[in-house]
Amino acid sequence: MTLEFVLGHLNYWLFIILMMTGFYIVVSRGNYVKKIVGLNIFQVSVFMFYISIGKVQGGTAPIFPVDLNINPDVLYSNPLPHVLILTAIVVGVATTALGLALVVRIREEYGSIEEEDILEIEQRIQAEENSEHGSAMGGRA
Amino acid sequence: MRHHLILRVITKLIAPPIILFALYVQFHGDYSPGGGFQAGVIFAAALILFGIVFGLRKVKRVLPPWLVIRLAAFGVLLYGGTGVVSLFVGKSFLDYSALASYPKDGQHYGIIAVELGVGIAVATVMVAIYYAFASRTPRINDEDW
Amino acid sequence: MDVLINLVLFAMMVATALAILRMRRLFAVVMLAGVFSLLSALLFVTLDAVDVAFTEAAVGAGISTVLMLGTMALTSREEKMPRKFSPLPLLVVCITGAVLIYGTLDMPSFGSAQSPAQTHVAAQYLERTPKDTGVPNVVTAILASYRGYDTFGETVVVFTAAVGVLILIGGFARRRDPEEGDAD
Structure with missing residues (x-):
């Protein structure tokens, strides 16, 4: 593993570290707002990974001069990932809003946005339903 | 936020330039960084800022909720409609070359129309989402912040 | 020089992400999420994606922060005490990360024109x-x-x-x- 290789891949590894931090927030925290923040971090890291694939060393932003007199010596970065990610960011905020709306509804139904509380309430409801159902069916539960 | 004088004055000063900047980003998007998505978000940000500082009722007077939903649908339809028009003048769906006598001009017109559709749709969608959240918000006391 | 700027931005972003992990006041978490978006917008500029940086700054630091604050006002201000530390999530995350890093070894190096x-x-x-x-x-x-x-x-x-x-x-x-x- 030469220094050149490390420098050439360092960016990718750093993106993956950030991505995994977001992932860890999603799986280890119980608060739904925090989970969505973690998901956002994950998402932005994926965006950065995509954009970094389109970067050309010594290149510049893919916007030509207004008069379209293009100097052939100028190197432009790859515009395709930019297009994909540009739309993905706006779609991302729209879906984040959808997730937050779900969180608001969950809070209204359960009175909590902590995963543990909600699981507890769910189990209690389940148990109640089971005992009702069980006595009606002859007392299995 | 009736007593936050500085916020109110700054918002009054800054909201119109934000909207102007959004329009610049929208219509200059083919020459400089920008386009429908960015312009829509910036436009919505100006309205949301206004709504946060001056209250939901005032911003709803500027852009009533029924209009927001219809404009969002209109934006999407403007995009699709441009595609259908290009279909009827003899090219494929969303191929704008036939919209004017020169293909290059046609492409330019098509891009402007489509970006306008995106801008309207994104701006109104963001405002609609903001309305949905803010209409539910219980009153926040200033001591809580 | 580019590498240095990237590294500094990364250090700041990792610090922000770790602070989000540790913080229990949701107001601070939401604000730090906005900071994270703004830092990533800076990184997009160094990666030549000016349009993307533009969008990320407007969306991440503007709209999504407002939406999260709105949600927070409707739900709760504070995260409950975190449950006991369990090694399983950490293990899952480490394995996933290791697999992803193994996958990058075959990739062409950053910024290569070929x-x-x-x-x-x-x-x-x-x-x-x-x-x-x-x-x-x-x-x-x-x-x-x-x-x-x-x-x-x-x-x-x-x-x-x-x-x-x-x-x-x-x-x-x-x-x-x-x-x-x-x-x-």
């Missing part, structure tokens, strides 16, 4: 955009013209998300807000 992403169709787009459309901003040309189909789909997705939000918490169920204008 990588497949650069040599396939990208050059064609850059070459044909001035001739076909006469639009100097290649990103706009691809977004609206060459890949107009994709963008149409994305616009519909954004619209659909708004419809979903309105169905969940929007004005269709009007019983909960008798004096909606007063939320300032």
